[in-house]
Amino acid sequence: MRADRRHFLRLTSVASLAIGGGIALVRGGGYSLPPGVTLAELAPWQWVVFDAVGARILAPERADVGSFADAYVAGLAPRDRDDLMGLLAYVEHLAPLTAGFGPRFSQLGPEQQDRVLEAIERHPIGLLRAGFQALKALALMAHYRRDSSFGALGYGGPVVKWSPR
Numbered sequence: 581m582r583a584d585r586r587h588f589l590r591l592t593s594v595a596s597l598a599i600g601g602g603i604a605l606v607r608g609g610g611y612s613l614p615p616g617v618t619l620a621e622l623a624p625w626q627w628v629v630f631d632a633v634g635a636r637i638l639a640p641e642r643a644d645v646g647s648f649a650d651a652y653v654a655g656l657a658p659r660d661r662d663d664l665m666g667l668l669a670y671v672e673h674l675a676p677l678t679a680g681f682g683p684r685f686s687q688l689g690p691e692q693q694d695r696v697l698e699a700i701e702r703h704p705i706g707l708l709r710a711g712f713q714a715l716k717a718l719a720l721m722a723h724y725r726r727d728s729s730f731g732a733l734g735y736g737g738p739v740v741k742w743s744p745r
Contacts, residue, residue: 611686617647621654625686626665629672632686634719636693641723648722667711675700 611625619627627646634645653661672685679696681688688696700712723729730737 619650621661622646622650625672626668628686629668630718632693633671633697633715634722636690636697637716637719638723639690641729643719643723643726643729645719645722648725649718652718652721664714667714670708670711671696671700671715 611623611628613619613624613627617627622630627650630649631644631646634643634649638645653664656664675696676683676685676688676692679692679699681692681696685693685696697712700708703709703712724733727737
């Protein structure tokens with residue numbers, strides 16, 4: 581009897597891994613970057629999701645959130661980077677499912693993406709609400725670091741312009 585349970589658990593584990601791997605292959609492909617975008621830290625799917633989240637948070641404004649996130653993530657401690665990438669995977673793959681949508685976040689229309697982000701923002705689990713705030717902060721940093729955003733704030737820009745060496 582005991583051997584049968586072990587055999588059943590082993591088969592169940594292998595089947596779960598195979599099914600999960602198949603889903604990851606199907607849902608994890610098909611990402612492409614715009615011409616001229618090169619990445620230092622992020623995978624293409626991560627850039628696409630950061631950019632899609634940023635587009636919804638900043639709408640109707642626009643900023644290159646994906647490229648900003650690529651540079652920002654490079655400076656994070658490994659554990660913080662892992663947490664942020666886990667959150668990004670949740671937003672891309674699981675959050676749409678919990679909001680009633682089949683496609684991944686980056687394939688949804690703007691209204692559907694807004695509904696997914698609103699669900700995360702109001703989620704009963706505080707850690708997910710905090711994750712939304714982190715994504716929002718990233719998008720706002722990408723937007724307000726640009727010289728073109730200074731005027732809307734009534735800010736004339738820095739007195740001293742620093743140039744990269």
